[in-house]
Amino acid sequence: MTMTPYIIGQVSDMHVRAGGELSNGVVDTAAALRRCIDHLLQLKQRPHVVLFTGDLVDSAVAAEYEELRRLLAPLPMPWYLIPGNHDDRDVLRESFPDHAYLRQWAPYVQYTIEDAPLRLIGLDTVIPGEGGGRLCEERLDWLDRTLAAGGDRPTLVFMHHPPFLCGIHRMDEIRLEAPERLAEVLSRHPRVERLICGHVHRSIQTRFAGTVASTCPGSAHQIFLDLAADTPVQFTLEPPGYQLHLWSRDAGVVSHTVAVGDFPGPFPFTD
Numbered sequence: 519m520t521m522t523p524y525i526i527g528q529v530s531d532m533h534v535r536a537g538g539e540l541s542n543g544v545v546d547t548a549a550a551l552r553r554c555i556d557h558l559l560q561l562k563q564r565p566h567v568v569l570f571t572g573d574l575v576d577s578a579v580a581a582e583y584e585e586l587r588r589l590l591a592p593l594p595m596p597w598y599l600i601p602g603n604h605d606d607r608d609v610l611r612e613s614f615p616d617h618a619y620l621r622q623w624a625p626y627v628q629y630t631i632e633d634a635p636l637r638l639i640g641l642d643t644v645i646p647g648e649g650g651g652r653l654c655e656e657r658l659d660w661l662d663r664t665l666a667a668g669g670d671r672p673t674l675v676f677m678h679h680p681p682f683l684c685g686i687h688r689m690d691e692i693r694l695e696a697p698e699r700l701a702e703v704l705s706r707h708p709r710v711e712r713l714i715c716g717h718v719h720r721s722i723q724t725r726f727a728g729t730v731a732s733t734c735p736g737s738a739h740q741i742f743l744d745l746a747a748d749t750p751v752q753f754t755l756e757p758p759g760y761q762l763h764l765w766s767r768d769a770g771v772v773s774h775t776v777a778v779g780d781f782p783g784p785f786p787f788t789d
Contacts, residue, residue, distance in 0.1 A: 523769075526565060526765065530715075530733075531736035554758060569597070570598065572601055572604075573602035574602065580613055600677060601642060602716060607626070611627070619631065650694070662707075671709060673707070680694060681693070681697030684720070686743065689751065704726075713732070715733045720741055737759075
């Protein structure tokens, strides 16, 4: 008998600003996240849990995290945060004192969620003051121990910076450094079903360390798709999006990218 899938929502790169301030003078990121959450809540099959994979706010100040808390308050299911390069660990923890998992392991925001059919492990790739990411030996040792402690439980790992080259050169310049060290750890643990990331503001998938690694669209703006090496990083107002990762023992993790917006349909097929 096919089991009902466990649904994991992923929302990323919200870059929330406070007081209606526009990102780059163009994008109301707070309003965009509000539309994203409303869209998610209108799904016929809502996620059982939602993961927010970094760049939660834009300037890492308390007012932005307060705005983020207000925007996420309507979510009835559990939801979990990890920092990105636009976030500050200390301000994040202070702004969400009721989210005990943020203090599961200091000084980094790394944690495991055990009360789900699929084990969830959040990683902290932040280098304070820099755009790129890092998993130092201390963080990787924690991951190795944590994965080993889970035995043969299927696991999903989530973090902000992707460990692979995406082909958008300016984003590749600020990816995760030394990804081969992460690959060494993950390769020792075959029950890692998926590695999901943010940072690139696009939906991208590749094989990595015996599993599948992917990135999620931004909830507001997307990074302009230009693969030329001399192109500056630019953004575009392509439809915002989020992802749904469906877990079942029959199929493993199956991922869907959802565009946020009002579109005609659905229509019945008549041919």
